[in-house]
Amino acid sequence: MGAAWRGIRDLFRRAGIDTAELDARLFAEAAFGMDRLELVNREREEVPAKQLAALQDFADRRLKGEPVVRILGEKEFWGLGFKLNAATLVPRPETELLVERGLEVIGALDKARVLDLGTGTGCIPIALLTEYSDVTAVAIDLSAEALEMARYNANRHGVGGRLKTLRGSWFDPLEPGERFDLITSNPPYIESAEIAGLMPEVREHDPRLALDGGPDGLAAYRAIAAEAGLFLAPEGVLLLEIGSSQAAAVSDIFIGAGFTQVEVLRDLAAHDRMIVAQLNTPS
Numbered sequence: 015m016g017a018a019w020r021g022i023r024d025l026f027r028r029a030g031i032d033t034a035e036l037d038a039r040l041f042a043e044a045a046f047g048m049d050r051l052e053l054v055n056r057e058r059e060e061v062p063a064k065q066l067a068a069l070q071d072f073a074d075r076r077l078k079g080e081p082v083v084r085i086l087g088e089k090e091f092w093g094l095g096f097k098l099n100a101a102t103l104v105p106r107p108e109t110e111l112l113v114e115r116g117l118e119v120i121g122a123l124d125k126a127r128v129l130d131l132g133t134g135t136g137c138i139p140i141a142l143l144t145e146y147s148d149v150t151a152v153a154i155d156l157s158a159e160a161l162e163m164a165r166y167n168a169n170r171h172g173v174g175g176r177l178k179t180l181r182g183s184w185f186d187p188l189e190p191g192e193r194f195d196l197i198t199s200n201p202p203y204i205e206s207a208e209i210a211g212l213m214p215e216v217r218e219h220d221p222r223l224a225l226d227g228g229p230d231g232l233a234a235y236r237a238i239a240a241e242a243g244l245f246l247a248p249e250g251v252l253l254l255e256i257g258s259s260q261a262a263a264v265s266d267i268f269i270g271a272g273f274t275q276v277e278v279l280r281d282l283a284a285h286d287r288m289i290v291a292q293l294n295t296p297s
């Protein structure tokens with residue numbers, strides 16, 4: 015086993031991959047179905063041909079520039095493992111800010127109802143549901159393949175019974191009159207023309223539907239602002255992730271749509287990262 019993964023490590027080193035050793039170990043663990051300790055303990059054993067082929071396949075993909083998380087199909091978010099497919103964005107650590115604020119909102123309520131728009135892997139509502147057992151959530155995405163992952167991840171973390179997944183554009187799949195205490199979204203917010211200039215691991219491996227926010231990056235915010243008021247409970251809260259240069263433009267969109275409370279929050283790197291919006295002044 016040792017010779018096999020070290021051979022891959024050396025290939026990666028020659029290709030100039032900075033994380034050659036780590037990547038090779040992670041691929042060996044996944045291809046051989048072992049944890050780190052087992053890999054060490056079985057160092058001298060021969061690798062069965064099928065497992066060797068799986069390792070070689072991972073290595074070939076890595077050498078072509080595919081990110082490790084995409085190859086392993088798994089990413090940690092809020093301390094939970096999320097399975098990925100080609101239709102899902104890789105959950106990002108900045109988005110945990112949305113979960114933190116969301117927990118403050120639902121923690122103050124009994125039996126809160128949450129709506130997550132553009133759910134991808136389902137990372138936002140699933141993280142919230144694992145923290146409060148009396149909360150239910152609806153997760154919407156335009157991509158059926160993304161929703162498959164959200165369902166899988168919800169079941170895996172024991173919250174599948176409290177997460178409803180619906181396919182469609184933003185609020186379209188909801189019944190008129192449905193109300194939510196918390197609406198969350200990390201929508202696509204990159205300007206269409208900027209996508210070509212993104213890092214290759216994002217540009218070539220994240221789905222365009224998860225990135226493309228239209229010509230000025232704000233299309234999703236306009237669509238959400240136009241209807242959010244119809245589905246938000248009277249003192250409900252809307253939490254939206256934003257691009258770091260979009261705070262003023264997104265705030266204006268929500269103020270223009272009748273939201274009276276609009277606050278901008280920064281992430282740990284001091285970048286504007288989230289908008290908190292409410293229709294009514296809390297009583």
Ligand SMILES: C[S@@+](CC[C@H](N)C(=O)[O-])C[C@H]1O[C@@H](n2cnc3c(N)ncnc32)[C@H](O)[C@@H]1O
Nearest residue numbers: 105132133134155156183184200201202223224
């Ligand atoms: C930036 S990704 C966020 C995914 C996930 N919430 C996260 O934070 O990792 C945006 C998501 O919005 C979905 N999406 C794009 N346009 C949509 C639309 N019109 N209606 C619903 N979902 C949409 C994409 O498929 C993608 O899953």
